[in-house]
Amino acid sequence: MKIRVSVLGATGTVGQRFIQLLEGHPWFELAALVGSERSAGRTYAEATRWVLDAPMPSEVKGMTILPDDADLDTPLVFSALPSKTAGIIEQRLARAGHIVCSNASDHRMEPDVPLLIPEVNPEHLALIDVQRARRGWSGAIVTNPNCTATGPTMLLRPLHDRFGVTKLLLMSMQALSGAGYPGIPSYDAIDNVIPYIGGEEPKVETEPQKMLGVVRDGVIVPIACTISAHCNRVPVLEGHLECLSIGFAQRPELEEVVETLRSFRSLPQELNLPSAPAQPIIVRDEPDRPQPRRDREAGRGMSTTVGRIRPCSLLDYKLVCLSHNTIRGAAGGSLLNAELMYAQGLVKA
């Protein structure tokens, strides 16, 4: 018996990724699609401008889209709602007993809401009890981080555990898909870079500290790490590439950095979660990798690929990392969160 799931914001690009990733899922079964007023009542095929390269799964074509305020009968709900819209709808569903795995930013930084990457901070799920106690909910909201924060936080986990990370300077070259659809006009994208993404830098500068923090007495104590981010949009379809300079409490040797990243495995790998990549972090030795087009699909879009690990004259080390922004950084990240919760008995049929 599979767990029945709903997808909120099902017609958008992240919604489409959820549907794509749920196709043939061993534990979850897509039972309901929820859309905006404009889409509700129409079939998914009619209401959706499908933009992904792989075709729309045939089983969703005829499903009727439910309105935002529908009562859902699925224990698990994935939210691909845009920020600001997400807040109230997700709260209503959590109050009504649903586990809501949200990709929206609305609740990420609330103290009783887990901001979760299963390899990074699975113990933060302990906050669910706090959340329920405090809010009187029978369900819960669990969020995944901003797509640009995801890759770096994955890397920082094992590095911080061994050497203490105190400083991070990060410069991103983000994919067009991160802006949704229609997103960036092509007239702005071709032969160009846009050195600004509204609201992105503050997220990247604050989410990692929460995720890397420890839970003490029901409260997350964030790590003390200063982060500064420069975010840019480049003409790439998928995959956020980021240049990082990292400062440590104790400067490791270069080989230790490489080995720490390369050997990192975590709970999702132990539990063998369906969407968990065999290697959460792949270290490449070629001088010119990772590259978005050639490395974004690593681990079916769930691995973070790292390269060019070398000393930094200002901080300690610098490197390049790549993470698939609409898989690991959005729908795939939420899905892995749900898998972890299911494996830990937090989602029940």
Next chain:
Amino acid sequence: MKIRVSVLGATGTVGQRFIQLLEGHPWFELAALVGSERSAGRTYAEATRWVLDAPMPSEVKGMTILPDDADLDTPLVFSALPSKTAGIIEQRLARAGHIVCSNASDHRMEPDVPLLIPEVNPEHLALIDVQRARRGWSGAIVTNPNCTATGPTMLLRPLHDRFGVTKLLLMSMQALSGAGYPGIPSYDAIDNVIPYIGGEEPKVETEPQKMLGVVRDGVIVPIACTISAHCNRVPVLEGHLECLSIGFAQRPELEEVVETLRSFRSLPQELNLPSAPAQPIIVRDEPDRPQPRRDREAGRGMSTTVGRIRPCSLLDYKLVCLSHNTIRGAAGGSLLNAELMYAQGLVKA
């Protein structure tokens, strides 16, 4: 009477830019084109795959390309030779009495060779006497910096003079034209970023200190500034965009940074050199500028455009800057060097 000039490496992309910029120049007149063995003896139109968007100037089409070892009768020589090839040829010409304005990296870091941006360090031309004395040359070699170092060094000049710059972390998103022609295969460039440019980071991390240094007793004392660079190639035709985080000896106010950059004028503007832009640095207030395609032509490709000046949580301030890599960062930079030397009586007919 115009000064007659030659262009070495005339058929390549930087050579093409020299020819384009010399068309109708008020002081200089293109008299000789020099090429590789393969090109020598052919007309420029026959030997050249012209790749610039504006058409080949008609007056060069019929000019016969001279071989590398030809004796030139022009007092001024522009070198668009590739690094490693450039060294010996440029030395031979300087020894023979020519002023060689070189875009190649071979001699840039030699202690008696000016590495010159006329707005930044015009007083470094004093090294020419040292160079001549030491090498017994009647001519001289003057170089312009790496294209990626050019924009940041321009910005650092007025900032360093007022506040002392001690740290610079820099991430570049560099144009395809910087790799020459044929350069990067299109199959690598579309929907992709290449996070590596061979030999680039060391140049960017060392050239600015020399340029910002002072000449004492015929020796350049470089400034004490630690620079760390991440260099990337993005699918943009022209214009290097760079994210900078800057640390100061004395932290200025934000408005002081803006005002210092915006009001910067230097010797080329005073002398009204033909290729000098009215504003060496343009500060834009929009949140999403500069953009390569929309700002690279500012000041006919000779201005550096800056935007997004804001505090940095790790160093003091961060910003984005853009400089046209094949104009200011290559042929236009060399040309302005020659104009300064002419204005100062160092080039004679």
Next chain:
Amino acid sequence: MKIRVSVLGATGTVGQRFIQLLEGHPWFELAALVGSERSAGRTYAEATRWVLDAPMPSEVKGMTILPDDADLDTPLVFSALPSKTAGIIEQRLARAGHIVCSNASDHRMEPDVPLLIPEVNPEHLALIDVQRARRGWSGAIVTNPNCTATGPTMLLRPLHDRFGVTKLLLMSMQALSGAGYPGIPSYDAIDNVIPYIGGEEPKVETEPQKMLGVVRDGVIVPIACTISAHCNRVPVLEGHLECLSIGFAQRPELEEVVETLRSFRSLPQELNLPSAPAQPIIVRDEPDRPQPRRDREAGRGMSTTVGRIRPCSLLDYKLVCLSHNTIRGAAGGSLLNAELMYAQGLVKA
């Protein structure tokens, strides 16, 4: 004393081109900007997302945008309104005595409205008397053709006059700017071609016959030429490239085709109209030209460039042509129409 002009739809991409091309115009002076309800009352700088590469002319920044229903005091009005919106507004202005030069498709195929390319059918301006008599207007509407029809029609004029053109098969590779702004989402454009442009093929298949037709007794008799079009959108910023196969009533020699195109000059060249290119048609001999990026600016965007003229095994000859879609194919085409009308005394201060 310059003629005062207004621009309707001033904030859109074609409106921006009008403003750019009117900067420093020797005969016309921009006096009023008209926009949608959303823009009216704001300054042009506030209301406009300026997308062209060259910066917004400073003199328009502070101009206040007038509403659609404003009374205008300019004898000449340029319309960059979208189709369907354009119809009623343009009629009101023509009735009120304005000469309206429209880029919209609404009135193009009406029998008493000139569909004008000054090099192709200047004698069609005779329809203005018919239009005024029939509609009781003191002003008039004159239109320019669809951007994709423009280049081919330019070529067909001299060819039809000498050899009779009876068949045209045309495949376009059209620039993104033709879809306006925001237009095509970047996620659809990169690494892709969209083989469909809504409503485009019927325009391309009918407008040329009208333009190439003769006026008899106040009526245009279109030429008998069968046209079939395949329209595609490619990842190019500006410049529509088109492959043509042409069938003639009398098959000319290849050299005659080349010579006929190359030597074509027409009334705008004789009158030396300010926006008229010296050569309406440029024939290139290289095997791989025209190319959008390298040839679209020919004649300041007003020339049509042709290449690869060769026999076609199905019809008689095939070739490639390129025309700048937002200059000659839109704002520049309208402007040249106005210049012709002014030169012929149809526009008065």
Next chain:
Amino acid sequence: MKIRVSVLGATGTVGQRFIQLLEGHPWFELAALVGSERSAGRTYAEATRWVLDAPMPSEVKGMTILPDDADLDTPLVFSALPSKTAGIIEQRLARAGHIVCSNASDHRMEPDVPLLIPEVNPEHLALIDVQRARRGWSGAIVTNPNCTATGPTMLLRPLHDRFGVTKLLLMSMQALSGAGYPGIPSYDAIDNVIPYIGGEEPKVETEPQKMLGVVRDGVIVPIACTISAHCNRVPVLEGHLECLSIGFAQRPELEEVVETLRSFRSLPQELNLPSAPAQPIIVRDEPDRPQPRRDREAGRGMSTTVGRIRPCSLLDYKLVCLSHNTIRGAAGGSLLNAELMYAQGLVKA
């Protein structure tokens, strides 16, 4: 027991596709890699700049590349050699008893060499006996067509069989990968189209008639169909998109065209060959499909996708078709040829 196979030209882009497609093949086993002088003796990983997005299969990394003149002990040889180089090497191997499945153009139009698309003309394999008899070979050469001819010929097969195809006007928008690697410089590809591909149009205009011809007395009688091609290179990574106008001996109804294409199945489908797509031709109903990025992977790159079937005012019908140029149009096409030959007993262990 799998058939052992070699790949000639193994390090190039088509060679890489062969290796990729042979990974895990149920019938064939990669036993030898052959390369140029420069590569011979090195391991495949050392000698190859792997450019495909999916990673290099690990089993080939350590294989040593053999020189061009090596004796091979594999009954089947795939040739990804460039044209002109291919000719002599392929002949030598065929003489020595190998079945050579070649992607090169050298032997395609020779009267005793099958130019094969298994769905189109499997009966042309009868030429092998003629070839052997005439040349005294124990092996044979079988070729697959030019990538741009492949999709249209697939479509023409069922249409010609029912209605007789007499005329074809074809305009291609071809992917960058078709030019090999490094191929087109990125500086030529971004924001541009190149309306010329050397040697391509003659191939497209002659290969289909041979493939659609019948074998009579050991001789192929080509069909009488006039083809005219316009070939262009667009900034797309993979997938050739082509606009076709088709004239018939007997004009069918539109529905007949659609139905004929949609229902087409052929011998590879009957034989269930491993690389045969379930549907050789996919007809899409959306107005804006096929698109290269979204449809090229259909049938794992082996299906031809068709859309926009509509009347043509000049010929009878027009449509758009898409075929993956380096899978079906190159390595995958050759591989399917080999599978057909194996299924028919022409390849023996």
